[in-house]
Amino acid sequence: MANLLDYIDWRGDLTFAMSPFNEVDNLILAELSFLDFEGIVPPVGGGAGIPLKKAAEVYFRLHPGREGDMGLIVPDCIPDLLKKAAGSARFSSMVLSCFTDLLDEEQGLQFAACTAEVGDGSLYVSFRGTDDTIVGWKEDFNMSFMDVVPAQREAVSYLRSVAAQHRRRKLRIGGHSKGGNLAVYSAVHCGAAIQRRILTVYNNDGPGFRTSMLQKAEHIRIADRITTIVPQSSVVGMIMEHEETFTLVKSAQKGILQHDGFSWEVMGHGFVHLTEDAPERWRNDLTLKGWISGMSDEQRRRFTEGLFDILSGSDAKTLTELTEDGFKTAAAMVKAMADMDKETRDVLLYAFRKLFLSKAQVIQEELIGKRRKKEKKEAKK
Known part of the structure; x- marks a missing residue:
């Protein structure tokens, strides 16, 4: 089974001029936002960014011996992904900027994001998903009864700030797990002027929303640019309401373990897609979801x-x-x-x-x- 790491081994020598940005590139950048770039990548308004290769050098110098210490649920191989990306022609020269990492128990807020200048003239705004913190998990559950959670407000503010700092740049927005939800929410609520600059919004197995956004004018403006990618028996990505169509991809894992993006199978410049609505998709864990929805x-x-x-x-x-x-x-x-x-x-x-x-x-x-x-x-x- 080939995964994100293999993709860089195979295609890391191809620049974006040679092979355009694709769905696998999206997930790689979404996963990299789980890394602690505090003091390495400048914050919003903090000036020029830092090449990914240089950021990786500083990261491993500041975190010696912690390459696999990502917590209980975040894949331990994300530092390996950074190392491979830093050694590739495709990712090494990407400029990282606008890093932010907020955790507030009182507000119930867990939010982090980073922006990458891709190399084709566009930006990829990467929202971190739920990390190892209990605060982050509680905020996910709060989505089931709150119209808006603090991380969603921060995501809108962050996207507007990045768009203002990098004027006239085209935007791609994405994230894995809760980061995918934040990507969609920020793209819907950022305003018409910024929406016109958005190329694609990637929701990588992220939960949906408590209330429908389908009929809102701001959702209608962006709906055809939202790409939702889920493994064949998605659990997290099927929680709450989704209004867009799904791209089903094959995972090497079973059940809830398919949420791990490193289990999604890669072939060439894309994931292995399931051409039919595979029955396993409906074998997700409906007991908890059904109980909560009722x-x-x-x-x-x-x-x-x-x-x-x-x-x-x-x-x-x-x-x-x-x-x-x-x-x-x-x-x-x-x-x-x-x-x-x-x-x-x-x-x-x-x-x-x-x-x-x-x-x-x-x-x-x-x-x-x-x-x-x-x-x-x-x-x-």
């Missing part, structure tokens, strides 16, 4: 508060810290769930099992499910 806004709010009261009760700030102190986390869960009704408690336990289990456990669960399905088929014969 709740009122107040019920969704209480569900979210209950879930994150459990997480915050352990004093952990990241998912990694949660797993490192398993006994304390378990004690906090038992205490927080004591007064909950059975239905809410059952769904919260289900959410934990699906969202926070190790990859090995998720794979094991998938295999058990397949075995049971096979046994049921044989029993019917």
Whole structure:
């Protein structure tokens, strides 16, 4: 199975003059926004940017021995992606600028973004998805009952600032997971003048929206430039409402692990597309999604508060810290769930099992499910 890293090995010698920007380039730049470029890439209004090759040199000098330390859910190979990109003709001379990284527990805000001058005269505005922080995960769940979350407001402000700093440049906007949601939201709400400069908006397996934007004039203006890419059994990308068509791509993983963009199979200058609406697409995890969609806004709010009261009760700030102190986390869960009704408690336990289990456990669960399905088929014969 070939992935993003293989793509750079194969096609990294091709400049954008030789091979135009494509969907794989988009995901590579979306993944790179997960890196901590604080003090390396200048902020918005901070002057000229820095070539990607130079940014990589400084990054690895400032983070010795932490090349694979990306947290529990962010792919550990993103630093490897940066290293390969820095050594390629296609990406090394890209100029990075406008880095921002905001985390505010009081506001419930997790937001980060970076902008790359691609090399074909355009910019790629990259919004970071949900990282390892518990604040970031809570903000994702807040999307289920809030019309606007703080990261979406920041995304609009960021895009407007970048557009003002780089006047007359054409824009591509993208992100993976929550970053894809932010890309779409910012493109819809940035204003007509900036929208005219947008070439494509990439939502890479990001969640949809609580309320419909379909009939809004600002959405209509940009709708035909939104590209939503999801793996064949997407879970995250199928949450809440989507109004655009999907591009289905093949993943080497199963179930929720397909959310990892490094599992998306690459061939040539694109992903391996599924030409038919593969049945596996509908085998996504509908239990949690269906339960949440059937709740009122107040019920969704209480569900979210209950879930994150459990997480915050352990004093952990990241998912990694949660797993490192398993006994304390378990004690906090038992205490927080004591007064909950059975239905809410059952769904919260289900959410934990699906969202926070190790990859090995998720794979094991998938295999058990397949075995049971096979046994049921044989029993019917």
